[in-house]
Amino acid sequence: MKIGELATLTGVSVRSLRYYERQGLIKPLRQDNGYREYSPLAVDTVETIKLYLNLGLSTEEIAGFLNCVLKNKEAFCAEVMPLYRSKLEEIERQLVELNQIKLNLQDRMASILQEQKNEEE
Amino acid sequence: MKIGELATLTGVSVRSLRYYERQGLIKPLRQDNGYREYSPLAVDTVETIKLYLNLGLSTEEIAGFLNCVLKNKEAFCAEVMPLYRSKLEEIERQLVELNQIKLNLQDRMASILQEQKNEEE
DNA sequence: CTTGACCCTGACACTAGTGTCAGGGTTTAT
């Protein structure tokens, strides 16, 4: 199939499909006229890419194990687990940071409200 | 004082001080030789900028109320509260999203571990 | 045989703050 068809089937833009190719995630054949020719399996590949992107992995990270997970169970691919671990740590760091900001914001909002209440008297 | 001195006093890089100026946050005078000349009050200004940056506000947002909060109590500046509210909402959206990713990651990690345990048998 | 829909590559823009370099001027202390 051609790129537009794959885009429609997967909900991923043509632009992004070309980007994934450049990142080494998917390697379509080429027709004589230069058009990309995707196998029907490419739909699975793209769905898999979407799944990992939604887990916060980058295309570069995904490139490191995509071939493996397309052919095997995830548990078989040794690259995956360390990546999940470090990604989880990263997420947790971000959660801590965001929660701190949230608390600070709430403190300051409470102070303002209190201040305004005092003014009214 | 000159920019290097202000940088040392505040812990903010010279580069960033120039950036804050371009963003309209601070307006030093100029000496005859073109050097920026900061008043001692600039230290407070920069500390205030740091405080708001740490709350997740952008330089552009800070520019909208910095003059006011430098001269008044924060509660006096009407621009601040709506900004805090929308920033808090944004933070909460991000927290939800990150927590979802975290749960998904943990699920997948658990699946892999379970799978590997099954393999051992 | 022409029009519209599709495809190609390459490139710039965007976020937002910071690092860093080039190329050049000034000041301060030796």
Added chain:
DNA sequence: ATAAACCCTGACACTAGTGTCAGGGTCAAG
């Protein structure tokens, strides 16, 4: 008077994925 340390502006890089445009080729239906 020279070297070190400081200042100036302007510009590119970086993240990471996507939008979008330019300029051009291809294909299918009328």
